Amino acid sequence: MSKTPVLVTDGLTRSFKQGGVVIEVLRGVDLSIAPGEIVALLGPSGSGKSTLLQAVGLLEGGFEGQISIAGERVEKHNAGERTRVRREKLGFVYQFHHLLPDFNAVENVILPQLILGRTNAEARDKAAALLTDLGLGQRLDHRPSQLSGGEQQRVAVARALANEPVLVLADEPTGNLDEATAQKVLAEFLRLVRSRGSAALVATHNQALAQQMDRIVTLHEGQIED
Numbered sequence: 001m002s003k004t005p006v007l008v009t010d011g012l013t014r015s016f017k018q019g020g021v022v023i024e025v026l027r028g029v030d031l032s033i034a035p036g037e038i039v040a041l042l043g044p045s046g047s048g049k050s051t052l053l054q055a056v057g058l059l060e061g062g063f064e065g066q067i068s069i070a071g072e073r074v075e076k077h078n079a080g081e082r083t084r085v086r087r088e089k090l091g092f093v094y095q096f097h098h099l100l101p102d103f104n105a106v107e108n109v110i111l112p113q114l115i116l117g118r119t120n121a122e123a124r125d126k127a128a129a130l131l132t133d134l135g136l137g138q139r140l141d142h143r144p145s146q147l148s149g150g151e152q153q154r155v156a157v158a159r160a161l162a163n164e165p166v167l168v169l170a171d172e173p174t175g176n177l178d179e180a181t182a183q184k185v186l187a188e189f190l191r192l193v194r195s196r197g198s199a200a201l202v203a204t205h206n207q208a209l210a211q212q213m214d215r216i217v218t219l220h221e222g223q224i225e226d
């Protein structure tokens with residue numbers, strides 16, 4: 001496996017202007033994640049966890065500093081280049097699943113792969129294997145509304161891993177689930193990410209879930225304290 005970090009941020013800053021007042025949310029975030037490493041991102045509400053994930057997920061502009069993803073400097077990329085990096089290198093899981101309601105489980109996991117250029121048959125095989133691995137082998141043709149919250153999040157996890165990302169960015173991936181279901185889905189998520197060799201950066205409020213990851217970093221006053 002390559003030793004090049006899957007993510008390096010150097011001096012990442014982001015501020016927002018609100019009613020004439022400038023709020024500095026990220027104040028020089030330096031973070032490095034090794035291939036296959038699973039990092040929990042803790043910090044109080046409003047400390048900037050989502051802002052950091054949006055910056056490294058290339059979803060938001062307006063920040064300063066450097067970002068490298070798998071050795072590629074990306075902070076000056078245009079919209080098209082950012083889209084390519086997101087599709088080829090990154091996977092995303094959110095608090096709410098954001099599955100397409102009119103598509104069934106397997107189709108939701110197929111779609112990102114088709115965008116990447118896989119054939120329908122390849123994408124279907126991959127999607128079915130991932131969903132089966134997550135215990136959803138009997139639910140492939142069920143739509144999101146026919147699945148429980150935990151099952152919907154498992155489909156979202158499968159979708160995030162379908163393109164074999166080097167880094168999965170997860171923002172409160174189990175935040176919408178009850179404690180017991182959150183624990184089960186997180187365990188499945190960690191197992192799958194590890195078995196596929198991806199790295200992950202997982203924002204959470206839940207200390208107990210964070211303890212199950214390889215490393216915890218905490219955002220404090222806009223900077224990372226290890």
Ligand SMILES: Nc1ncnc2c1ncn2[C@@H]1O[C@H](COP(=O)(O)OP(=O)(O)OP(=O)(O)O)[C@@H](O)[C@H]1O
Nearest residue numbers: 016017018025043044045046047048049050051052
């Ligand atoms: N688009 C925006 N405009 C103005 N302020 C913003 C914007 N986005 C975020 N902020 C501010 O940045 C700060 C950090 O927000 P962020 O959502 O990143 O925190 P968080 O750590 O993810 O919080 P939570 O744990 O509650 O989700 C907050 O004070 C928020 O109000």
